[in-house]
Amino acid sequence: MSTTEISSSSWLTRYGPWAVITGASDGLGRAFARVLAARGMNLVLVARRASALHALAEELQVDYAVRCIVQPMDLRDPRSIASLNEQTAALDVGLVVAAAGFGSIGPLLDRSLDDEADLFAVNAGAVLRIAHSFGRRLRARGRGGLVLFGSIVGFQGTPLSANYAASKAYVQSLAEALAIEWDDDGVDVLSCAPGPVATGFAARAGMSMGSAAKPDDLVEPCLDALGRRTTVRPGNLAKLLGYSLMILPRFIRSRILGHIMRGMLPKGGLGVAP
Numbered sequence: 001m002s003t004t005e006i007s008s009s010s011w012l013t014r015y016g017p018w019a020v021i022t023g024a025s026d027g028l029g030r031a032f033a034r035v036l037a038a039r040g041m042n043l044v045l046v047a048r049r050a051s052a053l054h055a056l057a058e059e060l061q062v063d064y065a066v067r068c069i070v071q072p073m074d075l076r077d078p079r080s081i082a083s084l085n086e087q088t089a090a091l092d093v094g095l096v097v098a099a100a101g102f103g104s105i106g107p108l109l110d111r112s113l114d115d116e117a118d119l120f121a122v123n124a125g126a127v128l129r130i131a132h133s134f135g136r137r138l139r140a141r142g143r144g145g146l147v148l149f150g151s152i153v154g155f156q157g158t159p160l161s162a163n164y165a166a167s168k169a170y171v172q173s174l175a176e177a178l179a180i181e182w183d184d185d186g187v188d189v190l191s192c193a194p195g196p197v198a199t200g201f202a203a204r205a206g207m208s209m210g211s212a213a214k215p216d217d218l219v220e221p222c223l224d225a226l227g228r229r230t231t232v233r234p235g236n237l238a239k240l241l242g243y244s245l246m247i248l249p250r251f252i253r254s255r256i257l258g259h260i261m262r263g264m265l266p267k268g269g270l271g272v273a274p
Ligand SMILES: NC(=O)c1ccc[n+]([C@@H]2O[C@H](COP(=O)([O-])OP(=O)(O)OC[C@H]3O[C@@H](n4cnc5c(N)ncnc54)[C@H](OP(=O)(O)O)[C@@H]3O)[C@@H](O)[C@H]2O)c1
Pocket: 022, 023, 024, 025, 026, 027, 028, 029, 046, 047, 048, 049, 050, 052, 073, 074, 075, 076, 098, 099, 100, 101, 102, 103, 122, 149, 150, 151, 152, 193, 194, 195, 196, 197, 198, 199, 200, 201, 202, 204
């Protein structure tokens, strides 16, 4: 066996044979699904849009001869993760990639409270439930990995994206703490904290995004960091923005992020939600 074959088989032993990916119907989740399938992982694909998940499952099964199970669900529902846990109980899940999430832009008081509560339910509430239920399974197994999605906006308060950035600060803090709590359990935790990425994210959040990384370019750096670090800022843009901001006090970073977010407001302006 070559060194590459040995290391790829030990990677599969640690994190395989099954991975659960939330947010697999688009963007970063879909990009992770492709790379993990290419590495020989069987996948449970989760998001709301069943047709997009089925199309991806068929493509990956043909291209990589892996098994894919589609689990359409709405992660705003607090019962969804318990159901996902039950549906996958018979599978030897070694890796969970919690990519489902969405953003918003505009002054918090002009946003709909229901929409912002939904954002928090998916970006933070579902992540807590995933970490708790699948964390227990991974701990019992004695090996595995959990990949969460922070963001460069999660390292300080971010005006005009206050609730989204706060949800990402929650994820970042959770990942940093669990990485240490699970140290002796053989379970690796990673916060993937990208800068702008060209996915469906900006359109869904109603933002106008300028330069952005390609989702496919971010997956390998994240998977390479798993088990080695707790936080990865994948891509040059995230590194440039992240490391140049890091040396500044938080209140200055927040001011700068506020200016950046103002530049991302939609050209036609924002209304005030009821
Ligand atoms: N793109 C960026 O610039 C960027 C930067 C930093 C961090 N991130 C984070 O990276 C993660 C992935 O984002 P992305 O860029 O890949 O966005 P994306 O292309 O918009 O994909 C988001 C995914 O989340 C799923 N999702 C959204 N709401 C859901 C719900 N209620 N229930 C189940 N699934 C739901 C969507 O599927 P359905 O619509 O089919 O449900 C979709 O598969 C997110 O946590 C995001 O906050 C993104």
